[in-house]
Amino acid sequence: MANQKVDVIVVGSGAGGGVMAKELATAGLSVVVFERGHAYTTANYNHDELESQYSVPPAYGPSVYDNPRTFRYTDREEATLSYPGINSKYGKTAAAVGGATLAYGAAAWRFKREDFQMKSTYGSIPGSSVEDWPIGYDDLEPYYEKAEYELGVSGLADADPFAEPRKKPFPLPPLPINRQGEIIRDAGRRLGWHPFPPPFAIITQPYHGRNACVQCSWCLAYACEAGAKSGTQITMLPIALKTGKCEVRANSFVTRITTDNQGRPNGVQYFDAKKQGHEQSADLIVVACSATETPRLLLNSANKFHPKGLGNSSDQVGKNLNDHTGADAFGLFDFEIPHDKGPGPSIAFNDWNHPKTRDVVGGGYIYNYYCTLPIEFASNRPPGAARWGKEHKDFQRKYFHRYLHLGSNCQAMPQERNRVDLDPKVRDAWGLPVARVTHELMELDHTIANFVMDKEEQLLREAGALKVWRGGNGRGGVYDHQNGTCRMGDDAKSSVVNRYCQSHDVDNLFITDGSVLVTDAGFNPSLTIQAVSFWAADYIKKQWSGSAWREGKKG
Amino acid sequence: MNRRRFLKSMAVSSTVAISAWPVRAENGAALAQASIAPGCKVLTVEQAFLLDALAEQIVPADDFPGAKEAGAVMYIDRVLAGNYGRFYKDRYAQGLALFDTASDKRFGKRFVSLNSTEQTQLVKAMDSGEAGGIEGKSFFSLLLRHVMEGYYGDPQHGANRGAASWKMIKFVG
Numbered sequence: 065m066a067n068q069k070v071d072v073i074v075v076g077s078g079a080g081g082g083v084m085a086k087e088l089a090t091a092g093l094s095v096v097v098f099e100r101g102h103a104y105t106t107a108n109y110n111h112d113e114l115e116s117q118y119s120v121p122p123a124y125g126p127s128v129y130d131n132p133r134t135f136r137y138t139d140r141e142e143a144t145l146s147y148p149g150i151n152s153k154y155g156k157t158a159a160a161v162g163g164a165t166l167a168y169g170a171a172a173w174r175f176k177r178e179d180f181q182m183k184s185t186y187g188s189i190p191g192s193s194v195e196d197w198p199i200g201y202d203d204l205e206p207y208y209e210k211a212e213y214e215l216g217v218s219g220l221a222d223a224d225p226f227a228e229p230r231k232k233p234f235p236l237p238p239l240p241i242n243r244q245g246e247i248i249r250d251a252g253r254r255l256g257w258h259p260f261p262p263p264f265a266i267i268t269q270p271y272h273g274r275n276a277c278v279q280c281s282w283c284l285a286y287a288c289e290a291g292a293k294s295g296t297q298i299t300m301l302p303i304a305l306k307t308g309k310c311e312v313r314a315n316s317f318v319t320r321i322t323t324d325n326q327g328r329p330n331g332v333q334y335f336d337a338k339k340q341g342h343e344q345s346a347d348l349i350v351v352a353c354s355a356t357e358t359p360r361l362l363l364n365s366a367n368k369f370h371p372k373g374l375g376n377s378s379d380q381v382g383k384n385l386n387d388h389t390g391a392d393a394f395g396l397f398d399f400e401i402p403h404d405k406g407p408g409p410s411i412a413f414n415d416w417n418h419p420k421t422r423d424v425v426g427g428g429y430i431y432n433y434y435c436t437l438p439i440e441f442a443s444n445r446p447p448g449a450a451r452w453g454k455e456h457k458d459f460q461r462k463y464f465h466r467y468l469h470l471g472s473n474c475q476a477m478p479q480e481r482n483r484v485d486l487d488p489k490v491r492d493a494w495g496l497p498v499a500r501v502t503h504e505l506m507e508l509d510h511t512i513a514n515f516v517m518d519k520e521e522q523l524l525r526e527a528g529a530l531k532v533w534r535g536g537n538g539r540g541g542v543y544d545h546q547n548g549t550c551r552m553g554d555d556a557k558s559s560v561v562n563r564y565c566q567s568h569d570v571d572n573l574f575i576t577d578g579s580v581l582v583t584d585a586g587f588n589p590s591l592t593i594q595a596v597s598f599w600a601a602d603y604i605k606k607q608w609s610g611s612a613w614r615e616g617k618k619g
Numbered sequence: 620m621n622r623r624r625f626l627k628s629m630a631v632s633s634t635v636a637i638s639a640w641p642v643r644a645e646n647g648a649a650l651a652q653a654s655i656a657p658g659c660k661v662l663t664v665e666q667a668f669l670l671d672a673l674a675e676q677i678v679p680a681d682d683f684p685g686a687k688e689a690g691a692v693m694y695i696d697r698v699l700a701g702n703y704g705r706f707y708k709d710r711y712a713q714g715l716a717l718f719d720t721a722s723d724k725r726f727g728k729r730f731v732s733l734n735s736t737e738q739t740q741l742v743k744a745m746d747s748g749e750a751g752g753i754e755g756k757s758f759f760s761l762l763l764r765h766v767m768e769g770y771y772g773d774p775q776h777g778a779n780r781g782a783a784s785w786k787m788i789k790f791v792g
Contacts, residue, residue, distance in 0.1 A: 111792060112773045120703050128703060150706050281792065404791055438771035438790050443764070451746070452677040452763055453739070460771075461683075464788040 070094040071613075073332055073346040075318045075361065078163015079590045080576035080597040081352035082296025083211070086303045087601035089310035093608065096344055097301070097310065098334055100317040100353075101125040101159035104166065104297075109287040113439045117158055117167040117285040120149040124167050124287065125159035130493035133356070137504040137540050139481065145490060153501070153541035156285075157354055161314050162297030164354070164544060165590060169284035169407070169434060170293045172217040172265040173587035174208045174595075177201045177228055178418045178426075179475075182583045185418075186425050191506050192477035193384050197582045198554045198563040199599075201228050207595040207602075212263075215294040216271040217591070219263030226258070226414040236268045238410075239277065243401050244432040244468055245410030251527035252413055262412035262431050265294035265591070274298065281435035283407035316342075319496055320365045321349055321573070327369025329573050335494050347613040348604070352577040352597070355385065355546040359484045359579065360499040362550070375550070375567040375575075380560050382484040382549050385503055386584050387542040389513040391428055391472040393520035394444060395529030400465045408434035409471075416519045417586040424515040425508060426475030428586030430523065433469040441467065446533040468527070470520040475586045476509040478548050482540075504540035513537055516586075545589050550579035565600035572613045576600050658693060660700035661708070667692050669715050672731050676742045677766045683787040684780070686770045694769030694778035707761065714751075714758025721750040 071093040074081045081097060089095045102108075104124060113119070121128045126148050134143035135153040146154040157164045178185045180197040188194070209232055211217075219234035238261035241249070249259040266277045266288075277292035291298055304310035315337035322343070324330045331345035351358050359382035363373040373381050412431035419427060441464055442456075450456045487500035517534045524532045553559025556568035565580050567573040576597040578589055585592070607613070656667035674686035699708055722730040722741055730738065744750035745759045769778030771785075779785070785792070 112775070114768060114772045114776050120706075147706075150703065438785065438788060439768055441788075442767040442771050452742070452766075454679050454681070457678055457681070457683075461787050464790065 067342065067344060069331075069345040069347075070096050071346060072096075072348045072350060073098065073344060074350045074352060075332065076163060076351070076353035076357075076577065077161050077296060077301060077312060078352065078354070078577065079165050079296065079593045080578075081163065081350065082165070082300035082304075083594050083597035084350045084352060084574075084576055084601055085310055085312070086214075086296075086300035087598065088604065089304040089307045091605045091608070092307075093309065095304065095310040096346070097304070097312045098316045098318045098332065098344075099159075099161050099163075099312060099314045101161060101163075101314065103161040103312070103314040104287060106287075106289045109289040111280065111282040111286065113437050118149075118156060122149045122156070122158065123285075127159075131159070131498075132490055132492060133498050134487045134490050134500045135541065136500070136502050139502055143487060143500050143502070152543075155356060155501075155542050155546060156544040157356075157546070160297075161301065161312060162295040165295035166297055167285055167287050168293070168295065168544075168590060169588070170265040170295075170590075171409070171588040172212065172215065172219070172263045172294075172591040173429070173585075174204075174228060174230070174263075175201065175585040175587055175592050176226070176418055179583065179585035179587070182426070186422075189425065189477055189508065191479060192508070193480045194477055195551070195553070195582050198552055198559075204592070204595045204599060205231065207598040208591065210598050211591055211594040215265045215299050215591075215594070216267040216274070217263050217265050217294075218268040220261050223260035224258065224412075224414050226417065234263065236271060238262075239264060239266065239268055239407070240279070240405075241410045242403070242405040242408070242432075244403055244408070247401065247468065247527050248432055248470070248523055249411045251523055252411070255523065255526055257413050257415045257523075259411045259413060262409055262429070263591075264407070264409070266407060267292050267294065272299075277407070279406045281404050281406045281408075281437065284434040317494060318353075318361060319494055321351075321361065321374050322365075323367060323369055323374070323570075327367075327570070329374065329570055339494065348572045348574070350574045350576060352575065355549045355578040355581075356484050356499050356501065356542070358575060358577055359549040360486065360497075363486050364496055370569070375560055375569045375573055377569050378557055378560060380551060380558065383480050383482075384478040384548040384551055385482040385484055385501065385542060385546065386476055386478045386548040386581075387503070388428075388473040388545045388584060389476050389505065389509050389537045390535060391430075391474045391513045391516040391520065392433070392535035393470045393517050393524055394446070394533055394535075395468045395470075395524035395527065396446075396463050396531040397466045397468065397528060398530055399528075401468055402465060403435050403467070406435050408432065408436075413523075416516055424512055425477070426512055426586055428472040428474035428512070428516045430470055430472050430516065430520055433471040436464070436467060436469055438464070446531055468524060468529070470524065472513075472516050472520070473545060473586060473588055474509075474513045474516050475584055476512070477506055478583055479504075479506060484549050501542060503542055505537060510537060545578070545584065547578035547581040547584050547589060550575045551582050552580040553582065564603040565596065566603070574600055574604065656692075656696070659696040661704065662692065662696045662699065666711075666715055667696075668731050669718060669729075670695060672738060673718070673742065673762060674766050674769075676738055677763060678770050684783045686766050686778070688780070689770050689783060690778035690780050691766045691769040694772070694776055695765050697777050698765060710758055710761060714755065714762065717751040717755045717758065718745065721745065721755070725750070
């Protein structure tokens with residue numbers, strides 16, 4: 065099968081690519097999925113803070129020396145070299161079969177209606193390229209449902225009064241509430257807020273042949289040896305492979321999308337694990353390798369037909385790079401709060417995510433965070449507390465079990481100046497220009513995060529915290545919820561793909577990862593990426609005619 | 620060829636130095652024999668002694684072991700000898716030398732010869748940037764991170780012997 069033409073090439077096996085592979089292979093199309101990372105097995109999984117996705121090296125790739133990038137806050141600066149795991153500005157996304165979903169936190173949120181209509185809801189925002197999406201919640205609702213049922217999302221319908229309506233309940237009951245959850249639930253109720261168990265792509269009962277979550281403390285940044293966390297490597301890809309129509313080509317790095325003598329995509333060039341070059345041809349190309357690597361691949365695929373990069377006649381590829389701000393607050397208590405019951409988050413609030421008062425743009429949900437681990441705790445102290453010495457050690461032993469961490473993912477505003485382009489100097493191990501990331505938060509992003517952190521501190525105080533402090537956001541940099549670099553839109557001049565994730569320029573090129581998100585939301589993005597991918601796959605299946613993707617079949 | 624081009628491009632634009640591990644002469648004394656500390660691959664005897672003292676300042680012993688006894692130096696040596704050691708080696712060489720230079724300036728002695736109170740004073744001055752400027756401050760942050768990783772991390776990485784720190788904080792994993 066190595067170099068025989070196939071119907072579809074999917075570049076990237078993560079949230080978006082995994083869904084595409086499964087949907088198209090089960091529809092009878094022949095598919096090759098390219099993944100630059102390894103296919104890890106449970107033998108590679110561990111419970112070790114020094115071997116997690118946030119370690120040096122990142123446990124699940126990308127390999128450090130092969131994959132540099134460069135980073136700068138603004139285009140007035142020279143970008144500096146950054147490496148996976150070594151430099152925090154690099155980002156945290158895994159490069160593995162399953163992509164980021166191999167070691168993700170598995171929060172599985174539906175966006176709210178406003179998240180698709182940010183410009184209509186809040187108006188133009190100076191300095192921001194905020195726009196409405198071409199699709200809305202009602203378009204995606206059936207695909208959210210499909211994603212929830214295929215992944216096995218646990219949650220409680222109607223428990224969040226601010227959630228958009230859903231046609232069916234969650235397929236699985238929510239994770240059990242832990243002590244941290246009980247404390248903030250009660251405090252939240254006293255404040256008149258609305259606590260509920262947050263949705264997770266973590267199965268709480270046996271589901272589709274997989275085992276339920278064992279509630280260990282090692283979830284976010286760890287691969288799940290119980291198989292309860294619903295990464296694509298255990299949900300979508302096995303189904304795709306079972307059809308006999310799909311091959312997952314791991315350790316295979318796609319460097320360029322090739323075109324025929326009319327400029328139409330017809331395949332990819334890639335390197336195998338031994339850095340030997342190969343080609344693969346196909347009728348249809350789906351790119352889903354993250355909001356940083358997808359624009360890089362399109363820009364690296366420039367040729368005489370597509371001088372600014374494939375699919376980039378709009379000059380929008382790589383622009384509007386966006387990521388959440390974090391909003392974390394921490395509290396110390398005079399009573400014990402065990403946090404050994406994983407994954408950790410068991411109560412959330414959406415009171416400050418598009419609050420009806422509109423006293424903030426967007427906002428974010430609030431939840432009790434993943435179980436705290438010892439090194440993580442050692443690096444977190446209130447301002448003024450000792451960072452080392454006897455006092456630090458005493459704090460560690462006194463408060464490790466008297467500590468509560470609240471987290472959020474706050475909406476940040478897209479800006480055209482934040483972007484991925486090709487670094488003019490630095491090349492990767494395959495000789496290709498690396499992604500140069502330019503990213504700086506705007507004042508409003510800090511305002512939104514501060515608004516949410518104010519609420520978190522209020523909740524911690526109400527819960528009886530003796531001492532409360534907050535985290536912060538630096539000047540910029542993208543982490544693991546990167547999005548926006550190949551925006552979806554109806555206008556081919558101002559967006560990269562149409563509402564079905566199809567390139568405006570070439571009809572047999574689709575993009576189904578965080579790149580197509582027009583704006584982010586006060587929610588983790590993976591379920592939305594997957595719903596959008598199911599939606600785009602439906603379109604492809606309807607348009608697929610006989611054995612080939614024919615020209616001129618644009619939506 | 621691609622690989623060489625890559626390395627070349629790194630050398631041009633990298634802020635990360637990739638030079639060899641230097642051996643430093645201290646205070647005009649005869650060049651210390653760069654004998655590697657027992658059980659170590661990278662750290663010299665002198666560096667290991669200095670790091671032991673620093674680690675003990677960062678996590679001192681009480682009814683639970685300090686970072687020295689827990690093996691923080693072994694952890695750091697593994698980091699430096701490992702595949703990613705090149706990102707840290709020069710910073711350690713320069714940062715450790717800064718400690719001795721600052722110690723000599725302030726007390727006329729090497730860091731390991733100071734009493735505990737003097738050592739604490741000097742570490743505080745390094746932490747604040749007063750003793751070693753931005754370079755010293757930045758090295759101390761790196762050292763702090765590595766000592767905490769060793770002391771509170773999984774014992775399989777060379778420190779946290781007997782998982783003592785986990786017992787101390789009642790971490791059940």
